[in-house]
Amino acid sequence: MAPSFLDGNSLFNFVVRDGNGVKGMVDLGLSEVPEKYVQPPKERIDKLNAIIHDNPPIDLSKLDGPDHDLVVDEIARAAETLGFFQVANHGVPVDVLESLKDAANHFFGQPPEKKAAYRVGASPSPSVKYGTSFVPEKEKALEWKDYISMLYTTDAEAHEYWPKECKDVALEYLRTSMKMVRKLLKVLIGKLGVTLDDSNIDGLIGLKIVNMNFYPTCPNPELTVGVGRHSDMGVLTVLLQDGIGGLYVKMEEEIDGKRKGDWVEIPPVAGALVINVGDTLQILSNGRYKSAEHRVRTTSTKSRVSIPIFTIPKPTEKIGPLPQVVEGDGVARYREFVFQEYMNNFFSNAHDGKKSLDFAKNI
Numbered sequence: 001m002a003p004s005f006l007d008g009n010s011l012f013n014f015v016v017r018d019g020n021g022v023k024g025m026v027d028l029g030l031s032e033v034p035e036k037y038v039q040p041p042k043e044r045i046d047k048l049n050a051i052i053h054d055n056p057p058i059d060l061s062k063l064d065g066p067d068h069d070l071v072v073d074e075i076a077r078a079a080e081t082l083g084f085f086q087v088a089n090h091g092v093p094v095d096v097l098e099s100l101k102d103a104a105n106h107f108f109g110q111p112p113e114k115k116a117a118y119r120v121g122a123s124p125s126p127s128v129k130y131g132t133s134f135v136p137e138k139e140k141a142l143e144w145k146d147y148i149s150m151l152y153t154t155d156a157e158a159h160e161y162w163p164k165e166c167k168d169v170a171l172e173y174l175r176t177s178m179k180m181v182r183k184l185l186k187v188l189i190g191k192l193g194v195t196l197d198d199s200n201i202d203g204l205i206g207l208k209i210v211n212m213n214f215y216p217t218c219p220n221p222e223l224t225v226g227v228g229r230h231s232d233m234g235v236l237t238v239l240l241q242d243g244i245g246g247l248y249v250k251m252e253e254e255i256d257g258k259r260k261g262d263w264v265e266i267p268p269v270a271g272a273l274v275i276n277v278g279d280t281l282q283i284l285s286n287g288r289y290k291s292a293e294h295r296v297r298t299t300s301t302k303s304r305v306s307i308p309i310f311t312i313p314k315p316t317e318k319i320g321p322l323p324q325v326v327e328g329d330g331v332a333r334y335r336e337f338v339f340q341e342y343m344n345n346f347f348s349n350a351h352d353g354k355k356s357l358d359f360a361k362n363i
């Protein structure tokens with residue numbers, strides 16, 4: 001049983017307000033999850049029914065060779081169907097991937113007060129935020145996850161304020177990943193018949209956030225979620241996961257014998273990165289690329305880390321379906337808005353599948 005002070009409000013205060021996180025709670029020695037973490041039956045994840053999405057990673061080095069067009073088609077098809085794919089030869093050195101996982105484990109392995117120093121209100125910079133779950137104040141059931149979020153402004157700011165346990169490797173990950181993101185974006189936008197110059201692309205991915213997620217071991221994985229059903233808000237997400245597994249994506253349509261609505265697992269592949277389409281790219285492409293709904297399970301045997309980079313438009317950017325695509329489609333499926341409004345809406349609601357996109361729908 002949870003120690004008795006971990007009931008109701010005192011649990012919330014201990015885990016959320018005081019910054020002990022799920023990790024701090026687990027370290028007290030729990031034999032079962034507190035009520036606040038028990039998901040309603042329809043949100044629980046049936047591990048035994050998982051279908052594995054075992055497509056091999058797309059080899060990005062082939063973009064520079066004779067198979068260029070084939071690889072472009074492969075990337076576009078993945079973005080149009082599942083909205084998730086894995087990439088190899090992506091330009092992020094393998095030792096950076098290993099050091100990132102070590103850095104995340106190191107950061108979260110620290111005593112709670114070291115991490116709590118980055119809580120909102122305590123953090124030395126508004127760009128660095130340590131927390132737990134997604135929007136705990138709004139959630140009926142909390143997510144079994146702690147995180148540190150680092151918003152990139154400049155190298156100097158990152159060197160000054162990002163936690164020393166992770167800043168050098170997180171910056172190297174960001175620098176090398178962004179080259180790949182630009183390439184992928186050129187490919188995907190190009191496939192829509194649109195050419196964007198570098199300054200247009202800069203506006204679309206003007207905000208970059210590196211997160212480190214930590215999912216502690218959980219005594220009742222069948223009752224909880226690491227992250228609930230959601231889509232990502234930005235353009236493209238780059239994700240490094242460790243070897244534990246547990247990332248699931250919902251099929252938006254039937255492909256390769258998998259039914260619409262099935263949840264497929266994106267298995268860990270050593271050295272590969274996961275790429276997924278976010279809401280903004282779905283909107284820009286007028287619905288052609290899919291911002292897939294995804295979620296993460298917990299496990300009772302080992303903690304898990306994942307390290308996403310979210311590439312997001314500048315808050316002042318006007319976002320809407322690209323005019324050339326609308327012209328071809330004959331209909332605009334989304335309206336135009338200033339991205340800050342989308343962000344405000346996204347962060348003021350608990351995860352609820354693809355509901356975040358409703359904000360942009362043309363009615």
Ligand SMILES: O=C(O)CCC(=O)C(=O)O
Binds near residue numbers: 213232294
């Ligand atoms: O942990 C993962 O594999 C995915 C995390 C995720 O979906 C997110 O941080 O948005």
Ligand SMILES: [Fe+2]
Binds near residue numbers: 230231232294
């Ligand atoms: Fe996500």
